[in-house]
Amino acid sequence: MIKIITVYGTMLLGAMGRTLLLALLGLFFACIIGMIFGIMGVVKNRACNIIAQIFVDVIRGVPMIVLAFFVYFGIPYLFNTIIGGFSVSLTALQAGTICLALNCGAYMAEIIRAGIQSVDIGQMEAARSLGLTYGMSMRKVVLPQAIRTMIPTFINQFIITLKDTSILSVIGFPELVNTAKNVQANTFMSFQTWAIVGIMYLIVITILSRSAKVLERRLNVGR
């Protein structure tokens, strides 16, 4: 155990850094995607509702590992060979970010849609009755209330996404699990290696969920 830490410690920490980078990039774009499709799910427009629902259903209905292979191998193949004339290639980081953003984005869209719909319709009606536009009412009245109810679910989703980065080891991104595989192969110490990796995830996720609790408490002030 000590040997792994002294020899491979910095390597594993670097891998953890890349895991966090991938998770953050994925989450950032997932928030944007989730916001867009979440709002499309609640607006009074049938076409928007249907598009949002299809997006969510498709992404939720496909395992992330399939999505990862599809984005990393399938999409370049489509452009370069099937259509032809392109030379598209994605790095593992780009493909990984796209996968996480799509996957997490779909779940975020559902969280956002449900959060908005959980706010009493009377709030929107009262805002509109004063002459505020739909957009103003959403921004100033409905969303601030919706976000409060969404935060615990958001944090849960963040944690799931952080853990899902491990799936992206299959497309060769050198995140923590992928790196640990190499360590195991070099040292043959599988128990120690995976115990260390497990503890590393545990520490990061515990820190994340604890600080989330603090944030949640702060936001509830004055409620």
Place this chain on the structure above:
Amino acid sequence: MLADNKEIKISVKNLKKSYGSLEVLKDINTEVTKGEVVCVIGPSGSGKSTFLRCLNKLETVTSGSIIVDGNDITSKSVNINKVRENIGMVFQHFNLFNNLNILDNLTLAPVQLKKCSKAEAEKRAVEMLSKVGLADKAESYPSQLSGGQKQRVAIARALCMQPDIMLFDEPTSALDPEMVGEVLQVMKDLAADGMTMVIVTHEMGFAREVADRVIFMDGGYIIEEGTPSEVLLNPKEERTIDFLNKVL
């Protein structure tokens, strides 16, 4: 009733409203003149709340026209947000903005819609709060107020937009009996100030005292309308008599 050529604020013609196959409003025709206080009464499910909500387009009508201050709000070309700035509405369940304190509840719309500066809006908000007897609650949140206080704030919030018309949708139905009086008092003061008001209510005593005209609705129709003494004391229609016997 309209003989003294008063300015007509709201004119409703052949208004119909259906939800799918359910026809809620069947053929409503009426007018409200400036400064008039109209109380709408009737059994639940008679369409009176739906009628009120059509007047500021919270419900889109199926057919017919509603002309408010010369604008046909059923027409797509009319900017409904502009018309709504002139029509205050008070809801059964108050609908104060839970994420904002009382002062911000009152200033949100005037400031967002650039009716005045933030400072002016706050000054007027404090005036309106004093008017409803809640000047000391400016910094409170809605969850800290009683039902009667919330409803008075809701009235003050609507008044901050300086509307010409106020709509009340069963403003006292969700209140404890002891809080009904304070809300009705604010409404009486408002009526005395000459506000044009349309009030859906079950408070017959209030209707008799304050209303210039009472409309009795049932089954999506206006069955009878007239002065409180005509409709409430000497009703002509069978169904009005029936209803009044049950509630009085």
